[in-house]
Amino acid sequence: MLVTKFGTDPDAIRPDIPLHRLRLDSLALEELRLHIEDRLDVDLEDVALTSRDTVGRLVEVVHGKVSA
DSSP states (O other): OHHHHHOOOGGGOOTTSBGGGGTOOHHHHHHHHHHHHHHHTOOOTTOOOOTTSBHHHHHHHHHHHHHO
16 A cells, blocks of 8 residues: 555565655555555544554554454
């Protein structure tokens, strides 16, 4: 989704990379949240992610919601 929707270089996506290094600001994070909710049919409304969070943290949060 980061590659197809946001044009992120696939080689740059690693668990330890902060989201801001992938050029995801607060507006882009909100858009990403909406895409994830639609695609995976999960509610991320109560999740507080910032551009300082890492890709790994994003994956953990989404995985936790999908598994719940």
